[in-house]
Amino acid sequence: MDRALISFQTEPARYRHWRLTIEPPVATLAMDVAEDGGLAEGYELKLNSYDLGVDIELHDAVQRLRFEHPEVRTVVLTSAKDKIFCAGANIRMLAAAPHPAKVNFCKFTNETRNGIEDATAASGQIYLAALNGTASGGGYELALACEHLMLVDDRSSVVSLPELPLLGVLPGTGGLTRLTDKRHVRRDLADCFATRAEGIGGRKAVAWRLVDEVAPRSAWAQAVAARAAELASRSSRPEGATGITLTPLDKARTDDAIGYRYVSARLDHAAGVAGIEVRGPGSAAPAGAAELHQQGAGFWTLAMTRELDDLILDLRANEPELGTWVLRTRGDPALVLGHDALLLASAGDWLASEILLYLKRTLKRLDVTSRSLIALIEPGSCFAGSLLELALAADRSYMLDGLPGEAAADARPAAVTVGELNLGPLPMGNGLSRLATRFLGDPDALAAAEKQSGEPLAAADAERLGLVTFAPDDIDWDDEVRIAIEERASFSPDALTGMEASYRFAGPETMETKIFGRLSAWQNWIFTRPNASGPDGALSRYGTGQRPRFDRRRT
């Protein structure tokens, strides 16, 4: 394998771009980007600008704070550099990146920012943006993901979204949506702000709701410390909790296979298919929360989720031509449900809660993945509760009715089992469970499926209840499945992305679905247009001293 693969695994000791210091109840995450530390050649990460590599470290830090440092109640996001907080995504990196890489980069940074909001809202780790210098573009968007924004008031530090006037693109990580829908900046002021390359600072930034407070440099450290303490006092984080260690993943990767303990994938480059298998637990769930803490990162649900999360990120970044992911499971459904039950029974326990929240985020990552997802439900599988979510996340599912001809004498047909975790604790970005999204506007069908909770359902029942798409028998299975997968590979990858993004988010919209659906779609479109990426486009010409030339037709 001679390709340079992007890895999403890191740890604080290896960070090149961030400094994490912890003085409970406050952690400080200071951005200090190494100019020569870019993931690819051809650009320098000046002014705390970032590329995917910088964001991979940020993502790691946010995750570790939740699992390894439950004693932290406020996370101060700031810069270790003078006068600049963060200049946003590196422009030369963006201009040089191929379109799919741009879009994948924006998706991951969006997910990381959503994770910051999830930590604040669900884990009581409240993020405070301490903008000790200018925050522009993605730098300000990163700040917008925080609960409280402070800006140093020094007559030069501003917040800005200069993408539109300078680069001819949109802010790519939710800035427009967060301005209006989260911070309630009036839409006409938001318009002025996002067309004003020089940004806004001082009291006007507060008046326009762009930041929550300003403080002079002389009183800055004190003001930040006071606000951090005040936020910590609001936190719901429990007292006296001790973290667990997120140990390194045991991962093996070749050009055609990726393996972890509970997750593996076969990469079929000729067919454009990744065959993913998720294995259930090898033994019964621990008896209670204390033992769960002892198992720590070895606890099946957490270990499996970490592996699945890493696999999704690896395949997205490194295997864009594997357009179809075929999802299988293997194991004992009762053991899966047992692990689910322990997590649910430990409702007050911070670690059990974190594991469920992480599973929720990982499944959401699957939902916004631009790959066709096909679930195959076969004998020996364990699509129950938490793992049934994989089938419910899929664009379609096939369940074998009966046994294959070559089955062993003691083989048992496949079953799926609806569990408690399917009924609410793992909502999609639209705020609904995958089951409720599936039966949108059909409360009777939803109630019928819920009523079967806990019962292993054979293929005919699962199909009748609408839990699976098709239930072919052994005679039809191979052909139906083969045709479905081959057919998918014959379609336009772009049209599939658009269709799946539409169907997966039926029903209500949230800020999150708006960011991934509406805003990302516009951004994707703008990125591909000659006015941005053509030779005379704004993104290509930025920094050359030449003005862009636009096709002026409005579309």
Place this chain on the structure above:
Amino acid sequence: MDRALISFQTEPARYRHWRLTIEPPVATLAMDVAEDGGLAEGYELKLNSYDLGVDIELHDAVQRLRFEHPEVRTVVLTSAKDKIFCAGANIRMLAAAPHPAKVNFCKFTNETRNGIEDATAASGQIYLAALNGTASGGGYELALACEHLMLVDDRSSVVSLPELPLLGVLPGTGGLTRLTDKRHVRRDLADCFATRAEGIGGRKAVAWRLVDEVAPRSAWAQAVAARAAELASRSSRPEGATGITLTPLDKARTDDAIGYRYVSARLDHAAGVAGIEVRGPGSAAPAGAAELHQQGAGFWTLAMTRELDDLILDLRANEPELGTWVLRTRGDPALVLGHDALLLASAGDWLASEILLYLKRTLKRLDVTSRSLIALIEPGSCFAGSLLELALAADRSYMLDGLPGEAAADARPAAVTVGELNLGPLPMGNGLSRLATRFLGDPDALAAAEKQSGEPLAAADAERLGLVTFAPDDIDWDDEVRIAIEERASFSPDALTGMEASYRFAGPETMETKIFGRLSAWQNWIFTRPNASGPDGALSRYGTGQRPRFDRRRT
């Protein structure tokens, strides 16, 4: 002027593609597309496929039915051709159209389909799709806009969305969203349906909720008539109403000016600006509903709305390079409010209701127009009530504080007046009034603005209340306005479109905003991609016998 301009004005006597027959309470609108009747050269409208010209007639018919035929309670949408209902948008037309024309075409067809749903929901003219043959692509999407879908059961007629498998694009007029969010087709079945080029007919189409009922050809006419009568019996349409005539618009058009009675526009091609003026009523509103009926199409609100609607459509289709629309009004605010008051006081009157609904749709058309909207509020203007909506629809507004230096002795400074019509009866696509969208998440500001209802507000008050963006005085006015307009023209037109589409629809989402925001953005993106529109793309190669070649990277 040697350009061929697209006109949106027509009338039933001039239809080339539709047959409208009225037998109260049922109207039948039968599609009978003239193959040689395309709006442009280079394609034949076979199999009831359509282009913009066909849809302009449909739009006219839907409008006229509402105003001219209040006696109609059910509209049967069917085909005058055997075996085919409608094959959707003409592929050769689409493949040959430049990107902005494709997008503009989809926008108008979307608006017309939304208008069909609005007629059903708000006017009690209930649309019945009588699919007497196959409805594919945009043909099926047209049917999806109807309240009830019947399909002939003859073993060959199907409904289908073959865009993705055959053309590598998405259904362009809301099909995906209506399947899941309106008809509640399960998302995995919707996936199978939209990837199955051959479509689905008969009982399976009913089982999958793709249509509401099927009937054999032998019983077809009887079944359609029975269903039409049943729908008519559900209608809220009043008994004994007499329609008004939508008389031809008095329109003058040159290359640099468009004029009507109450609306005019100056087209500055060098600057890329259309200066739009809307004039208030010339006299007081009639005393009551009876006189309103007598005035008919001459009633100010209706006349102004029809002119504004036509102007929006004209500028969108014919002047894509006029990227900024500057909105002004002129007249007496009291007369505007008087006309508003009559409409509100006539709440039970079908015509008053239709006029408000039409104003609502026209303002929504403005909201989804991909042009920057800047409102200028000057002395002599009448931004009050219905016309204040223009300023609230704008991306930003400038209000002159005080009087210009050259003002006459009796001149009075500009005022804006919040009226009843700003408080709910004219919702945006997101279901909120423009005022509520403006003050999203800020109920105090909304209440403060509402409290001033009926009071003329000077610039300082309007600015303080957040009703206008800026209120420069005479010294700054010219420069501020000039710079704002010039600056707008210097930005990437695509980035502006994306930004405005995001900001204009803050807050909740509806099927309508999903169609215009999420779905249209994906479609725009897909249309521009080489996989669709490149020389080897699916759209370009359709019908050539050559298979498309795709860049397989998923994005």
